[in-house]
């Protein structure tokens with residue numbers, strides 16, 4: 001139990017101060033709670049002494065009022081500190097996860113890790129936020145306050161004190177048993193909750209496929225199973241805890257009755273004054289309130305502990321080596337020098353050597369799965385090579401800081417991601433200090449100014465999340481405008497394969513020309529027009545460069561390129 005408490009304390013980080021404050025406030029809360037006992041004591045003493053003086057009644061009233069007011073104020077501030085601590089300790093963790101993910105290779109990100117990360121940043125951390133500080137303050141505060149109360153009672157009457165101590169020890173023994181049981185079940189409950197989030201996320205992401213195959217109602221099998229597991233787990237937790245909670249209640253009631261019986265017995269035998277006996281009877285109902293507050297925290301302790309363990313798993317994701325220096329190369333020639341690369345144990349690029357000269361355009365063509373995207377991603381160091389090296393301007397990409405490397409490279413992906421923000425902010429994404437005029441200029445060059453101006457709020461129109469309110473061609477031109485504004489010397493372009501209507505295609509072509517002018521360009525090309533215009537064409541097959549040259553050179557040779565050209569000519573009837 002101490003280990004888990006330490007874990008929560010450590011997780012609280014900078015918020016430890018607020019938790020400490022909340023505990024101190026909780027201590028004074030317990031002191032004000034004891035004012036009630038003092039008030040009763042004053043009245044009992046007066047009654048037993050047969051006094052008719054109203055002063056004790058006023059004193060008791062004063063003590064009761066102070067107790068009520070003091071507790072109300074302290075409780076409010078203690079809760080505020082806890083809420084503040086819970087919110088910020090989790091917010092700090094969420095920010096640190098975001099920072100960590102920027103240093104993780106792109107290979108980590110797949111549907112499974114997305115579900116896992118969503119689960120961690122939502123439900124798992126929500127649990128820590130709502131219960132972490134409460135559990136810590138409840139348990140530690142409850143134990144400290146019980147110890148103080150017990151000491152006071154021992155000094156007041158050691159016999160009643162010993163009975164209270166025995167009651168607390170039996171209660172703590174039961175609590176420890178429950179805590180051990182909870183340790184067994186908590187990690188499984190945690191995993192099942194995360195699995196539920198993953199299943200729901202997958203369901204939402206795949207909704208269009210589910211609908212198109214008319215599987216609504218059937219496609220949610222995994223969600224139903226996850227819901228069922230979650231239900232079964234929560235029920236198991238309740239079943240497991242119920243006997244312990246019942247046992248704990250019984251123990252406290254039993255010892256309250258024992259204290260009551262002992263004080264009556266001691267009074268009858270003359271070993272205790274009537275006033276003290278009456279007090280002991282009353283105290284027997286209040287004595288265990290603080291230890292109960294500690295106990296209620298213990299049932300959630302392991303769940304919070306395993307939530308923290310789960311969230312901390314993000315720290316173990318391997319990072320890319322970050323010991324780079326800021327490099328701004330003179331030229332931007334890209335060289336692959338005997339590069340080998342695998343996804344896990346599956347080799348993808350095999351001994352690839354090539355040169356993309358400064359300020360030239362290189363087109364990569366090749367069958368699906370041949371490694372074109374992988375090759376491009378190695379330049380931006382989305383992954384590290386397994387063998388050989390990739391250099392920009394003569395320097396290994398691993399020598400660059402991630403920031404200085406990304407300053408050199410702009411990437412236009414086939415699947416453009418736009419944020420749920422204004423069009424202007426989406427264009428300014430890589431260049432937040434750009435003026436409105438610069439944004440408009442970039443948009444004009446990328447042939448998107450006209451359609452942006454026609455949107456309801458022009459450049460201030462908020463794009464639906466993922467760019468859902470724009471067409472594919474529009475989204476791609478906005479991403480080109482984004483890159484134009486960034487003005488990086490290297491442009492990597494994954495040409496859209498989807499059919500683009502002739503007007504759109506023309507505009508895209510012009511936007512691309514504006515983006516790639518005077519740049520070192522590497523383009524995954526699907527259209528013959530683009531390929532033909534390249535200074536160099538690389539043909540990739542099964543992870544190796546099998547042909548290299550200009551269009552006129554390669555068209556003369558039998559091979560993949562000539563097949564590619566004739567396929568494209570036939571299917572699209574484009575003239576070369």
Ligand SMILES: Nc1ncnc2c1ncn2[C@@H]1O[C@H](COP(=O)(O)OP(=O)(O)OP(=O)(O)O)[C@@H](O)[C@H]1O
Nearest residue numbers: 106107343348366367368369370371372373374375
């Ligand atoms: N993140 C990944 N993890 C594991 N394997 C991957 C990953 N990304 C791609 N692959 C595999 O690596 C191989 C090369 O993929 P890559 O995307 O580089 O090919 P490509 O030539 O760009 O294909 P396409 O033209 O279809 O986009 C494929 O077999 C693919 O399944």
